[in-house]
Amino acid sequence: QVSVLYFARSAELAGLRCETLSVPREITSLQLWEEIVKVHPRLALIRDQVVFAVRQEYVLLGDQLLVLEPGDEVAIIPPISGG
Amino acid sequence: MEESEDVPKDFIELKSEKLSVDEVSELVVSPYCGAVSLFIGTTRNNFEGKKVIHLEYEAYSSMAETEIKKICRDVRQKWPSVKHIAVHHRLGVVPITEASVIIAVSSPHRAESLEAVMYCINTLKASVPIWKKEIYEDEYSWKENKECFWANSEK
Numbered sequence: 001q002v003s004v005l006y007f008a009r010s011a012e013l014a015g016l017r018c019e020t021l022s023v024p025r026e027i028t029s030l031q032l033w034e035e036i037v038k039v040h041p042r043l044a045l046i047r048d049q050v051v052f053a054v055r056q057e058y059v060l061l062g063d064q065l066l067v068l069e070p071g072d073e074v075a076i077i078p079p080i081s082g083g
Numbered sequence: 084m085e086e087s088e089d090v091p092k093d094f095i096e097l098k099s100e101k102l103s104v105d106e107v108s109e110l111v112v113s114p115y116c117g118a119v120s121l122f123i124g125t126t127r128n129n130f131e132g133k134k135v136i137h138l139e140y141e142a143y144s145s146m147a148e149t150e151i152k153k154i155c156r157d158v159r160q161k162w163p164s165v166k167h168i169a170v171h172h173r174l175g176v177v178p179i180t181e182a183s184v185i186i187a188v189s190s191p192h193r194a195e196s197l198e199a200v201m202y203c204i205n206t207l208k209a210s211v212p213i214w215k216k217e218i219y220e221d222e223y224s225w226k227e228n229k230e231c232f233w234a235n236s237e238k
Binding site: 005007008009048049050051053056075077079080081083 | 124140141142143145146147149172183184207208209210211212213215216226227228231233234
């Protein structure tokens with residue numbers, strides 16, 4: 001079970017900022033994205049513009065294998081615009 | 084604290100209150116430094132012909148602070164003479180002309196602090212998880228920094 005955090009446009013599309021999700025312990029970042037889109041189909045709109053932050057490290061959507069621990073934070077990161 | 088103990092410090096803050104240039108520059112002033120360089124990011128009132136009413140910022144706060152700390156660490160590697168670094172970023176609603184970010188760096192001589200400030204703001208725009216929403220009269224837009232490598236070019 002991981003904590004999924006939604007920000008900016010992804011929070012608007014998902015309709016919430018934070019939830020717990022049950023996912024396999026080992027999963028590629030792309031598979032993780034697909035699990036999340038199953039719950040929030042409107043997120044598919046921004047698929048080409050997001051990255052993840054897993055335990056506060058950026059991860060691209062792709063083949064990278066993640067090893068997740070219970071309670072890990074996974075954040076959806078739309079294009080940033082700080083400063 | 085004794086003057087001889089002027090240990091280099093990073094001052095990082097994300098807050099919803101109005102930012103103060105005086106406060107941020109005073110944080111980095113040091114008797115060992117002859118230069119304090121500052122960058123202030125302010126809110127423009129227009130974008131592509133549309134009138135901007137105000138900006139709204141949100142952040143992944145814990146990760147944003149961590150990323151800013153990484154930037155400070157990089158600054159100290161590239162410019163070892165840099166003394167103190169302060170980065171204050173505002174969250175929530177920022178009215179036109181008010182500051183959304185203030186960066187201040189002190190160093191003994193001016194070249195290092197000037198270069199470090201530029202590096203800080205450029206890298207912040209590329210790597211810190213903070214988002215800006217521009218509010219126009221009848222719509223809004225989530226902005227995307229061109230420095231962000233996972234953004235597509237604007238439609």
